[in-house]
Amino acid sequence: MTTGVEGYMYPNEITLYWSVLIVLYPYITGLVAGAFILASLERVFRVDAVKPTYRLALLTALAFLLVAPLPLQLHLGHPERSLEMYFTPHRTSAMAMFGFVYLWYLMAVLTVEIWLDYRRDIVVMAQSSSGLKRWIYRVLTLGSNNINERALAIDERVGWLITLIGIPSAFLLHGYVGFIFGSIKANPWWSSPLMPVVFIFSAMVSGIAAVMLLYMLIMRLRREKIDMLCVDTIARYLFYIFIVDFSLEMLDLVHRIYEADESFRTLNFMVHTKLYFSQIVLQIFVGTLTPILLLALTQVLKLPEIARKRIYTVAGCLTLIGIFAMRWNVVIGGQLFSKSFLGYTTYKMALATREGLLMSIALTLLPLFILWVLVKLLPPWPEKVQAEIPATTAAN
Amino acid sequence: MNITRRQMLILLPAAAVAWESVLAGTPESSPNYKMTEHWWSMLIDISKCIGCGNCVRACQAENDVPDGFFRTWVERYHVTDWHLENPEVISPDGGKKGFPSVAADDNGKYFFVPKLCNQCADSPCTQVCPVGATFISPDGVVLVDQKYCLGCAYCVQACPYGCRYIHPQKKVADKCTLCYHRITKGLTTACCEACPTGARQLADLKNPKDPIHEFLRTHDVQILKPQMATGAKVFYNDLDGSVR
Numbered sequence: 001m002t003t004g005v006e007g008y009m010y011p012n013e014i015t016l017y018w019s020v021l022i023v024l025y026p027y028i029t030g031l032v033a034g035a036f037i038l039a040s041l042e043r044v045f046r047v048d049a050v051k052p053t054y055r056l057a058l059l060t061a062l063a064f065l066l067v068a069p070l071p072l073q074l075h076l077g078h079p080e081r082s083l084e085m086y087f088t089p090h091r092t093s094a095m096a097m098f099g100f101v102y103l104w105y106l107m108a109v110l111t112v113e114i115w116l117d118y119r120r121d122i123v124v125m126a127q128s129s130s131g132l133k134r135w136i137y138r139v140l141t142l143g144s145n146n147i148n149e150r151a152l153a154i155d156e157r158v159g160w161l162i163t164l165i166g167i168p169s170a171f172l173l174h175g176y177v178g179f180i181f182g183s184i185k186a187n188p189w190w191s192s193p194l195m196p197v198v199f200i201f202s203a204m205v206s207g208i209a210a211v212m213l214l215y216m217l218i219m220r221l222r223r224e225k226i227d228m229l230c231v232d233t234i235a236r237y238l239f240y241i242f243i244v245d246f247s248l249e250m251l252d253l254v255h256r257i258y259e260a261d262e263s264f265r266t267l268n269f270m271v272h273t274k275l276y277f278s279q280i281v282l283q284i285f286v287g288t289l290t291p292i293l294l295l296a297l298t299q300v301l302k303l304p305e306i307a308r309k310r311i312y313t314v315a316g317c318l319t320l321i322g323i324f325a326m327r328w329n330v331v332i333g334g335q336l337f338s339k340s341f342l343g344y345t346t347y348k349m350a351l352a353t354r355e356g357l358l359m360s361i362a363l364t365l366l367p368l369f370i371l372w373v374l375v376k377l378l379p380p381w382p383e384k385v386q387a388e389i390p391a392t393t394a395a396n
Numbered sequence: 397m398n399i400t401r402r403q404m405l406i407l408l409p410a411a412a413v414a415w416e417s418v419l420a421g422t423p424e425s426s427p428n429y430k431m432t433e434h435w436w437s438m439l440i441d442i443s444k445c446i447g448c449g450n451c452v453r454a455c456q457a458e459n460d461v462p463d464g465f466f467r468t469w470v471e472r473y474h475v476t477d478w479h480l481e482n483p484e485v486i487s488p489d490g491g492k493k494g495f496p497s498v499a500a501d502d503n504g505k506y507f508f509v510p511k512l513c514n515q516c517a518d519s520p521c522t523q524v525c526p527v528g529a530t531f532i533s534p535d536g537v538v539l540v541d542q543k544y545c546l547g548c549a550y551c552v553q554a555c556p557y558g559c560r561y562i563h564p565q566k567k568v569a570d571k572c573t574l575c576y577h578r579i580t581k582g583l584t585t586a587c588c589e590a591c592p593t594g595a596r597q598l599a600d601l602k603n604p605k606d607p608i609h610e611f612l613r614t615h616d617v618q619i620l621k622p623q624m625a626t627g628a629k630v631f632y633n634d635l636d637g638s639v640r
Contacts, residue, residue, distance in 0.1 A: 008485040010511070010558025011466045017549035017562055077547015077567030084527045084546065095550050096526035185624060186520055186556035339558055340640040342485055 007343025016335045016347050019355040020328075021071035024363055026177045026199065027327045028068045031367075033174035033200070034207010035061040036110065036166060041237065043163040049233035055380030056218070057211045058114050063371035065106055071363055074354055094180045105173045109166040115140075116159040118378050120147045136377070174203040181330060188263035189334040194252050201245035206323035208238045209291075213316040214371075216309065228305055232298075235312050239295035242319070246288050249326075266341040274336050274344060279329045287322015291315040426580045434535040435602040436574055437629035438588075439611060440510055442636070444595035447472055447508035452492040454590030458575060465561045466490040467572040468512040468587050475638045476504035483638040509632075509639050510596060512587070513538060513559040513572035514620060517627030521551035521560060521571075530569060536601070536629060537576055542568045556624045574598070601629070 005014055039057035041047040073079050086103075089096040115122075123145050126137035175196035181187075182195025212234045219226045256264060271279050294315040298308050332347050350356035399407070447470055455461060455468045470491030474484040488495065491508070498506055519538050522530050529545040532538050545568035552560045552569065563570040575585035579598065583589075588596045599608035611617070611633070618635040619628040632639075 008471075008487070011464075011469050011487055011490045012552075012561040013558045014464075015561070017552050072548075075548070077549075077562055078545070081527070081544070081546050084544065088527055090525055090528035092523045093526045093528075093550070094524065095548065099526075180550075184520075184524070184554055186554055335553075339556055340485065342483070342640065 004346030004348065005343060007338070008340060009338040009343045009345050010340055013335075013338050014345050016332070016345065018331055018335060019075065019347075020332075020349055020357070020360045021075045021355050021363070023324070023327045023331045024071045024360055025068065026174075026181075026331070027206070027324055028064050028071070028363075028367065029177050030174055030199065030203030030323065030327070031207045031210050032061045032065045032068060032105075033170040033203040034205065034209075035064070035211050036170040036207070037204050038208045038211050038234065038237075040163050040167050040170075043160060044167065047233060047237075049229045050237075052227045052230045053211050053215045053234065055117065055378075056215055056375075057207075058110070058117065059374045059378065059380055060211050060214060060367075060371055061207070062110050062114060063367040063374055065102075065110060066370055067363060067367045069102065070366070071360075074359065074363075094176070094183055098176050098180060101169075101173055101176050105166075105169050109162060109169045113159055113162045113166060114378070115142075116155045116162065119144065119155055120152055121378070123147045171200055175200050181334070186339060187334050188261070189267055189337070190330065192252060194248060198245070198248050198252065201241060201248055202323050202326055204241045205238065205245050205319060208234060208241065209316040209319035209323075212238065212312060213320070216313060216316075218375075226309065228308070231312055232308065235295055235298060235308075235315070238315075238319070239292065239299060242288070242292050242295065246292060249288075263341055266337050270333065270337050270344060274346070275329055275333050278325050279333070282325035283322050283329055287318055287325050291318045291322065294318075429580045429582075431534040433602060434600050435629075436536045436579060437515060437599045437601050437608070437631065438512070438574070438585075439597040439599050439608055439617075440630060440632050441595045441597075442507055442509060442632060442634040444593040445470070445508040445510055446593055446595075447491060447495050448592060449491045449494045450590040450592060451510060451587035451596060452490050454586040455572075456492070458578075458586035459573070461570075462564050465564070465570070467559075467570070468510060471509045471511060472506060473509060473636065473638060474498075474502075474504050474506050475636065480636075480638040483640075485640075505636075507636060509635075510587075511557065511559070511620075512630060513574070514557055514626065514628035514630045515572075515574060517629060519626060520554040520556065520624075524550045524554045526550065533576075537574045537579075538571070539573055539576060540569050540571060542566060542570070545569050556621050556626065599631075 035057045038050065039054050039061065042050050042054045073082055076082055085096050085099045089099065091097070119141070122137050122140045124147070126134060126141055126145075129137060178196030178199030181190040181199075182192050184190045212231060215234075216226055216231065256267070291314075294311050297303070298311055303311070335345070336347065337344050352358050449470060451468055452466065452470060455466075459467055461467050468490075469487050471485050471487045472491070472495050474486075486495065495508075515536060515538050517532070517536065519532060522528075522532055522538060525531075525545075526548060527544060527546060529542075530538065530540045530551055542563075547562055547567045547569065549562055549569070552562065560569055560571045562568065575583070575587075578585060584598045585596075588598045597608070600606045601608065608631075612631065615633050617631045617633050619631060620635075620639065621628070
């Protein structure tokens, strides 16, 4: 029973209750928030260069958001009771309130924005397609078939407003995930008012990197030219936000080291032993400093297109690894030491269990599959629908 | 199946005994118990604890606590000279079977610290429960409604004392209930009852006649981790500064 324990753990602490699935939960939610912030760059802040990724970013956010509650659900001892969080929420619980933040973001922000943005295309596709697809699109129009200029102008204005509401909502969504951890005073590894802010910035970093990679991958698969102005702009934003994110994390670290409170010796030892690979190597060197340096190179040097593409790909992948490592270090790291500060336990990931490695791989791949379906259903490439309009008009 | 009169005469008393046993296991209602008239706590006298593990065994038997998990446990501290920050602590199997003997020439001090849920008045565990399945009863005991608990383990993370666990079979949060089924019937807890030295005393802070008031007035009593501001109600007499 006590295998993997060093020093003294309170006997009930030997078992870790928040597994890799709870690592996935903030990781996936972060990708949602980050992708949405990228989309809002174009919509609200008028950064036209990132327009080619606007719809892809929204669909990515939706695909990941649909999967976000699954790891939580699978981890519960009694998943069949999970709806009680909505029916009888405990108002002082950060976790209970997260359910409402999630619903708000899903139902009032993301789906509405996507629907408004796609409404014209959906109406056109409902007319131009046949069979089952026609029925799907007809349902998706929700009976709103008016696509005259005035109606589209209203869509545009309402969509802008929703995005405006969506930005603080995205901050709220992921900041709240940070609060779930940051508000636990019993755990010095988590308890920090910086936690929600660090979570928001790391979310933006991971979401932007994910959409940038997906855009480049999809363009390659479609054998189309990558809009370098778009990717350069995304990479520039990624670089800036990454620096803010890294600064915040370092501020937290420096503060802990300088203050050196009663937990410091324990946490310091943990970082140098059990978390050395995931924190120092993966999160800081491989997943943060390397991508920041690579992105800095593209900002300072005038590199050819092919070099920039490769650097963005490598930096993007490393970023995703680094942010995953960051979530891992927060969630798993926070349970490896005893609240007595006298010992450490070990996390052993199971392989084929409900909370094991295979399940977490499946949950990571599931949003990509959903995204594939969404992209098929709602192509984010405006030119395709544009091309269909004359044909539809001719048919009518 | 044919039963003869002879067999029937043997079976009937057996059935009556079995039925009696079933009834005995059914919690009786406590018509005279008024929750608002009590505010339960516990007093632990470190100087009296001999680390026998009786309390742990009694708790496990009384509350059907699964192996490897503990509603109460006993720690043995070993502190040498001035090294208060580096105590050597052990609790083999929660101290259930007692502790290994110590070297006679050891110059440090040894003492035992029984631990259990601190029945916090401002409990972080009830604060974070997403559905309110864990709550503070009007008589000051932190309880879990196991038919309502989701098993999310947020409360386990929030408890600064490591007193909660997820029951491996029931998949819900479990913890010390201060033997609520006993104290509401005028009995003491299983651990207090089993303690041979009186190191653990159940106390009712709302009862002016409870000896705890006199004890608190006349002794140096502390709670665990006061910096957590949890309103802990398990009071320790003779608590060493090294105890976490």
